[in-house]
Amino acid sequence: MARAALTRVLEPGEEVGGRWVRELGAVEVMRRLCCEEGEGEALRGVSAYRLGGYRLRAVAAVPRRDLEAVAAVGGRFVCPGDQEWPRQLDDLGDARPVGLWVRGRPHLRMWALRSVAVVGARACTPYGAHMAGSLGSGLAERGWVVVSGAAFGVDGAAHRGALAAGGATVAVLACGVDQVYPRGHSELIGRIAEQGLVVGELPPGDHPTPSRFIMRNRVIAALTRGTVVVEAEYRSGSLVTARSAQRLGRFTMGVPGPVTSGLSAGVHELLRGEGVLVSDADEVVELVGEIGDLAPDRRGPVLPRDLLDPVAARVLEALPAHGAVRGRDIARESGTSGDEALGRLYELHSLGFVERHGDTWKLAAEATRTGDARRGGA
Structure with a gap:
């Protein structure tokens, strides 16, 4: 009380x-x-x-009245020492919340153990909204809780991405959990309260102020394992969240954007420091997850010539892009013996890379057209 x-x-x-x-x-x-x-x-x-x-x-x-008010909207008050209290908030020291007003059915501490914050610009670009939504749905599909501030722009897109995937999401508000801010997100915050959790430090009925938004960000940073910033200017509350995460020893990540965009300038500054560049949910999970949660290897398409052994590849590269040459000339260009070159040419012929014309050899038309040979356009 x-x-x-x-x-x-x-x-x-x-x-x-x-x-x-x-x-x-x-x-x-x-x-x-x-x-x-x-x-x-x-x-x-x-x-x-x-x-x-x-x-x-x-x-x-009148605390009893506040407790009755939050209970009327399906909420409760959680404080340090309770089973539901997320102990990672204790890392804030004397700046730790006195308690949290919580609206929603899930267990806050259990959800916070496997959570990631996705934050960013309110006036985001379509690219920023797409990336936030993609991260939200991707993290939710992998069993991670998406935490954000329910603001316009990146925050809302991240929440919607998680909800669309049928996943878990938490909105940390800078007002009472019975209030709706921004007003335009009335439906979204209602959906989060039904499917996830709405959390705040302020008692029922309290309104947001600029300073409360800034202080709210430290809770987002402390509650989660890491913070991803999607689009942020140099002066951005999202960077406050990221810097709070860094001070607390949490992972800090950023999604890059065009270098000509002022909305990505803050993210790029973050990435020049201790921030880690990420482009999708797999890369986020690889950083914040357990051992073995690795992102898939990224590489271009495998061409048929990539599967050749080194000697055969050298022989293939010795053939000119146009015209036919004799076997001894190919041997000289590839640095192999005549017999070795001839054996590899027959091997390449069987694979469709080269054609034989009497005593001469040339690249097959298909190999030249698709660029499988280096001098053929690869």
């Missing part, structure tokens, strides 16, 4: 309040805030003016 009340007193990420709770406990902090000024031991570390503001909030807090 004391922690639920403190979510109305302390702003998200306030380290001085977090230190009070760590040193004194939530109940004692609320007792000192609610007692008459001058009575009992004072809380230290803030000005008298700021402490007065805390006292006004503490006296006005």
Whole structure:
């Protein structure tokens, strides 16, 4: 009850309040805030003016009413020490949330154990929306939980990708979990609450502010194993999330874009540092997953000439692109003996690479047209 009340007193990420709770406990902090000024031991570390503001909030807090309000929308309050509390949030130290308001049926701690954040620009390009949606669905199909902030642009695309794949997704809000922000995502947030989880530090009814969006990002970073940034300018809240992840020792990844796009400039700056370049869900899972979760090898198409042994390949390369030559000339060009060259030519003839015309040899028309031979256009 004391922690639920403190979510109305302390702003998200306030380290001085977090230190009070760590040193004194939530109940004692609320007792000192609610007692008459001058009575009992004072809380230290803030000005008298700021402490007065805390006292006004503490006296006005009615935690039981907030708990009833969140229960009415199918939610609950989770705090440190509960079985459902994600222990990786403890890495935030005194900036750790006092507690989390949670809406949805799944178990928050279990979902957070295998989760990845996908964040990025609100005013994203079609490319950014496509990549975010592809990452969201790809991660969900591989059994990973997609965490984002339910904002327009990349966040919304990532959530929709996960939902479309029938997967798990978590929206971390900068307002009460009974609120809808942005308003245009009313249907999306409703779907997330039904199929996944909606999480926030602020009590029911509270509204978002610019500073609350910034502080919300540290929760996204701490809750997940890694953060993927899809499109971000130099001044972007998504980069705040990525830098928080780096400070916490989490994996930080970025999806590259055109070097001429200002929306990708922040991502490219991230990749020049400690960020890892990723292009799909397989590469993300290879980084954040367990041993053996490897992305498939990437290579171009295998041409028939790639399957030849080195000597046969050398003999084939010795043939000119046009015209026929004698076997001894081929042997000289390929650096082999006459008998070796002749044997390889018959082998290449049987495979359809070359044609024989009396005592001379030439590239087959098919080999020249498809570029299987290096001098034929490969």
